Amino acid sequence: MPLMEHLRELRNRLIKSILALVIGAIIGWLLFDPVWDVLKQPYCSLPQSxxxxxxxxxxxxxxxxxxxxxxxKISCIIGAVISSPVWLYQIWAFVAPGLYQKERRWTYTFMGAAVPLFFIGSALAYVTVDKGLAIFLGFVADDVKxxxxxxSYLSYVLTMLLVFGLTFELPLFVVILNLAxxxxxxxxxxxxxxxxFGIFAFAAVATPSADPFTMLALALPTVVLFEIAALLAFFNDRRKARRPDPYADLADDEASPLDLDAIDAELEKGDSRA
Incomplete structure (x- = not known):
């Protein structure tokens, strides 16, 4: 595809993504009250509120x-979540034609695991928000309101949701790098x-409250997920080791055999794509 065609396609997909975000923000404006009730619930559960x-x-x-x-702000956040299937598809539709079949399969695997992990991390953050608030508001003197x-409260909650959600993606990157x-x-x-050690240090720095409970709530599940990722990498490497090595019988100074037919077929496939 010529460069101008790529630019036109990018423009069309950006327009569709922006329209989806605008429509989602309008819906988010209408859903502001129930969403705000959910966001403020951790704070409202505290006696200091x-x-x-x-x-x-x-x-x-x-x-x-x-x-x-x-x-x-909340309407735009709701709109980005609601319209995510549209703009994620537009990004994928623009990038996918340049990927090989194996790369597409890895992308499907990554997205299929990344979204649930992010929401699980965000849900855990939502559960622990009131605990961190209770620790710091508990230092307030009785005669101080x-x-x-x-x-400040919204920034705290959104930071917690993003930090927990993104941190839960770490084990997924470990698995993807191992598969690659x-x-x-x-x-x-x-x-x-x-x-x-790095996970605990990151949890201590990245959490906005930096209290011990919130740090452990982020670090401990991440360590468990990291251990699961390490176990999956171990089984994957052992599976690869069981495959026969086609070059095992060759000497170090002997040229490896070339499958010229396969190379020609791959070159013809690349020419047809161009």
């Missing part, structure tokens, strides 16, 4: 336009202690 009324939790805004931008702004032959199970086993 009853600042103004003992029967109702309170969050505060410190600007005239803060409420509008809050609703707009915490005035938590909506912006870049990272062997023996190398994973040798660097296992360093990797576990």
């Amino acid at each position: 009853r600042v103004v009324d003992k029967d109702q939790c309170s969050l505060f805004v410190n600007g005239i336009f803060s409420s509008f931008f809050l609703k707009l 915490p005035l938590i702004t909506v912006d 032959g870049v990272l062997s199970s023996s190398r994973i086993r040798k660097s296992q202690r360093v990797a576990i």
Whole structure:
């Protein structure tokens, strides 16, 4: 395909993705109230949230336009989630023609595992949000009332969801690198202690609250997933080792045989794609 055709296709797919995001944001605007009720629930479950009324939790805004931008931000996030099948497909449809069949299969495997892992990590973050808040709000003196702004609370919750969700993708990258032959199970086993230490160090730095409970809530499941990834890499390498080596009987200074018919067929296939 000529360069201009590629640019036109990219433009069309960008337009479709942007339209899907806009429509999703409109739907998110309409769904703001139930989504906000879910997002603020961890904070509202704490006794420190009853600042103004003992029967109702309170969050505060410190600007005239803060409420509008809050609703707009949450609507855009909801729209990105709702429209994700559309814009992810547009990205895939633009990239897929340049991939080989094996690369496409790896992409399907990666996406099929990445999405559930991200949502599992985000769900775990949502469960632990109130625990981290309770630890820090527990240091507030009895005669002091915490005035938590909506912006600070929303930033805290979204950061927790993203950090947990993305961290849960780490074992998947380990498995993909092993399948691609870049990272062997023996190398994973040798660097296992360093990797576990790095996971705990990252959990301590990446979590916005940096409290021990939140750090352990992120680090321990990630270590378990890393161990599962290391086990899968071990079985994959053992499966590869069972395959017969076609060059085992050749001497080090002897040229390996070439399957010219297969090479010619691959070259013809590449010419037809061009």
